[in-house]
Amino acid sequence: INLTVASTGGNVTSEYMYGLMFEDINHSGDGGIYAELIQNRAFQGSTEFPSTLSPWSAIGNATLRLQNTSVPLSSALPTSVNVAAASEKTKGKIGLLNPGWWGIDVKARPYTGSFWALGSYAGTFTVKLQSAITNQVFASLDITSGCQAGMWVEHKFTLEPKMDAPNSNNTFVLEFDAGQGSVNFNLISLFPPTYKNSPNGNRQDLMSALKGLNPSFLRMPGGNNLEGDSYHYRWVWNETIGPLTSRPGRPGTWGYENTDGLGLIEYFNWCADLEMEPLLAVWSGMYLGGDVLSASALAPYVNDTLNELEFLLGPTTTPYGSLRASLGYPTPFPLKFIEIGNEDNLSGGATSYASYRFTMFYEAISAAYPSLTIISSTGDLTAVGPDSATDFHIYTLPDYFVSQFGKWDNVPRTHKVLIGEYANVQYNVLDQPLAGVNWSAPKLMWPVWAGAVSESVWSIGAERNGDVILGQSYAPGFMNLNSFEWSPDLISFTADPAQTVLSTSYYAIQLLSNARYNATVPVSSDADFGPAYWVAGVSDPGQYTFKTAIYNSTSAVPFNIAFDGLAAGAKGTLTVLTAPDGLSSNTLVNGTVVDVVKKIATALTANEEGAFEFELENYSVAVLTT
Numbered sequence: 001i002n003l004t005v006a007s008t009g010g011n012v013t014s015e016y017m018y019g020l021m022f023e024d025i026n027h028s029g030d031g032g033i034y035a036e037l038i039q040n041r042a043f044q045g046s047t048e049f050p051s052t053l054s055p056w057s058a059i060g061n062a063t064l065r066l067q068n069t070s071v072p073l074s075s076a077l078p079t080s081v082n083v084a085a086a087s088e089k090t091k092g093k094i095g096l097l098n099p100g101w102w103g104i105d106v107k108a109r110p111y112t113g114s115f116w117a118l119g120s121y122a123g124t125f126t127v128k129l130q131s132a133i134t135n136q137v138f139a140s141l142d143i144t145s146g147c148q149a150g151m152w153v154e155h156k157f158t159l160e161p162k163m164d165a166p167n168s169n170n171t172f173v174l175e176f177d178a179g180q181g182s183v184n185f186n187l188i189s190l191f192p193p194t195y196k197n198s199p200n201g202n203r204q205d206l207m208s209a210l211k212g213l214n215p216s217f218l219r220m221p222g223g224n225n226l227e228g229d230s231y232h233y234r235w236v237w238n239e240t241i242g243p244l245t246s247r248p249g250r251p252g253t254w255g256y257e258n259t260d261g262l263g264l265i266e267y268f269n270w271c272a273d274l275e276m277e278p279l280l281a282v283w284s285g286m287y288l289g290g291d292v293l294s295a296s297a298l299a300p301y302v303n304d305t306l307n308e309l310e311f312l313l314g315p316t317t318t319p320y321g322s323l324r325a326s327l328g329y330p331t332p333f334p335l336k337f338i339e340i341g342n343e344d345n346l347s348g349g350a351t352s353y354a355s356y357r358f359t360m361f362y363e364a365i366s367a368a369y370p371s372l373t374i375i376s377s378t379g380d381l382t383a384v385g386p387d388s389a390t391d392f393h394i395y396t397l398p399d400y401f402v403s404q405f406g407k408w409d410n411v412p413r414t415h416k417v418l419i420g421e422y423a424n425v426q427y428n429v430l431d432q433p434l435a436g437v438n439w440s441a442p443k444l445m446w447p448v449w450a451g452a453v454s455e456s457v458w459s460i461g462a463e464r465n466g467d468v469i470l471g472q473s474y475a476p477g478f479m480n481l482n483s484f485e486w487s488p489d490l491i492s493f494t495a496d497p498a499q500t501v502l503s504t505s506y507y508a509i510q511l512l513s514n515a516r517y518n519a520t521v522p523v524s525s526d527a528d529f530g531p532a533y534w535v536a537g538v539s540d541p542g543q544y545t546f547k548t549a550i551y552n553s554t555s556a557v558p559f560n561i562a563f564d565g566l567a568a569g570a571k572g573t574l575t576v577l578t579a580p581d582g583l584s585s586n587t588l589v590n591g592t593v594v595d596v597v598k599k600i601a602t603a604l605t606a607n608e609e610g611a612f613e614f615e616l617e618n619y620s621v622a623v624l625t626t
């Protein structure tokens with residue numbers, strides 16, 4: 001293929017071309033990136049997921065009971081565990097044990113913990129991190145009881161193992177001396193050092209993995225988890241802020257109670273930590289099952305969104321801006337993008353969305369915050385207001401992704417498009433190359449390499465239209481391998497950071513997202529797109545970025561690329577991703593990460609005609625920078 005790349009004449013590219021989508025699915029929040037190590041720390045429950053003792057177990061001859069004491073820890077956290085000696089003859093230590101989120105990663109570093117206790121116990125409490133297999137104790141600390149009868153007292157501690165545990169099959173223990181009556185406990189919490197040491201922050205290793213993707217935005221907090229399921233529990237912003245004692249949690253859409261420890265402010269701190277633009281989604285008046293509010297019933301929720309925006313953006317002289325300041329954040333948070341709902345084109349919601357729901361939000365928000373970009377959730381360019389954008393989602397098969405390479409080439413330039421969720425979820429169906437996803441059949445467990453290449457073809461198509469595409473984010477981002485509802489996912493993990501699997505799709509996005517440019521430039525060619533697909537961009541004069549993906553080629557594809565203004569001897573770097581074959585995946589096998597994606601960087605020099613020459617095998621994703 002002979003290509004000639006111009007130096008000007010393309011489109012200015014969105015600075016947000018690659019970002020992240022996050023919601024609590026697959027225990028990606030609780031038990032995932034949110035670094036809390038204790039599972040079910042505050043016995044939060046609802047009619048849908050009643051309070052439970054699981055996974056706590058008794059230590060010594062203790063009896064554990066859930067209780068709603070006459071003096072609750074808080075109205076948000078009314079349920080606690082009562083730990084009592086099983087009989088009057090019980091001697092020694094009694095207490096309770098927590099296995100973490102399917103294990104606890106124990107390293108020689110400080111763990112910050114706390115628990116609330118109610119009782120008149122006057123001895124010492126002991127907290128420990130120990131092996132679930134051998135009971136070997138890695139750290140133990142005695143804490144003098146501060147209990148005072150009739151009131152909840154917080155006990156804070158730092159637990160510092162002297163050595164790393166050999167694996168993550170570890171537990172947390174809290175115990176005390178039997179014989180002085182029972183003690184109630186609540187909000188039993190333990191954090192490892194978090195990313196950038198943010199209090200109530202995120203797992204260091206998973207944040208570093210995200211940082212590797214060079215993301216420009218974070219779309220949160222859902223996804224379906226924003227909407228609330230048939231339970232009618234939408235995500236409620238003001239129940240996710242303030243001290244943990246004032247967060248009741250809610251029944252998440254994905255089958256488990258959410259603690260909401262990872263709340264609105266934590267999302268904004270996460271954005272600050274990774275230098276991402278927040279893209280905040282708000283509930284649009286439709287529950288996931290399709291129940292829709294009338295216009296009059298919706299009005300208070302529109303108002304609630306204005307309150308949320310005042311909380312985030314308002315001066316401290318406003319009621320909600322002052323609430324923000326009282327929580328330690330006097331400076332307003334940055335916010336440019338707000339999305340109204342999630343997938344309101346589905347479940348019969350499109351008509352009410354277009355006729356009044358979106359309009360009500362649009363009019364109220366744009367009047368109060370004219371500089372915000374308001375994003376509709378339908379992916380339908382006709383449903384949005386002026387100067388706004390729409391969110392298009394696509395879960396599909398590799399061949400279909402590739403067939404959609406030119407999807408954005410001729411759309412009107414009047415509105416922007418966010419590709420807020422995309423992923424290859426099943427492999428091609430033989431003889432029906434463009435058949436859609438069969439949602440009753442299993443999806444892929446792990447992203448496959450041909451799927452990642454097809455996503456790259458799709459992404460290159462989006463990049464070619466960087467004037468209309470605001471950005472794109474793969475979804476879902478995370479899966480806890482011990483408990484998940486949706487595969488495939490970008491990053492899979494357990495409690496043990498050594499078991500984190502960065503998927504084939506992760507590597508492809510990492511390559512493309514770390515090779516940004518300011519504007520596309522025209523490429524003339526003597527061949528059509530397919531099996532090679534490409535885009536070229538420029539930042540400063542002479543600094544070109546050429547990206548290509550090869551999908552379904554029967555032989556290696558030779559390239560000869562001349563860049564306007566670059567002469568013989570010009571230097572370039574070609575970085576190529578490949579895998580053994582299209583169906584290979586990065587996986588976890590018997591606890592060991594098997595990484596199939598190979599990345600090779602080669603220094604290139606332009607030939608006598610000033611062109612760069614190289615060949616790419618089938619299923620390659622490559623970036624040439626000059």
Ligand code: AHR
Nearest residue numbers: 223224225342343475476
């Ligand atoms: O990413 C998983 C789900 O897919 C999201 O929650 C939803 O928006 C989409 O249907």
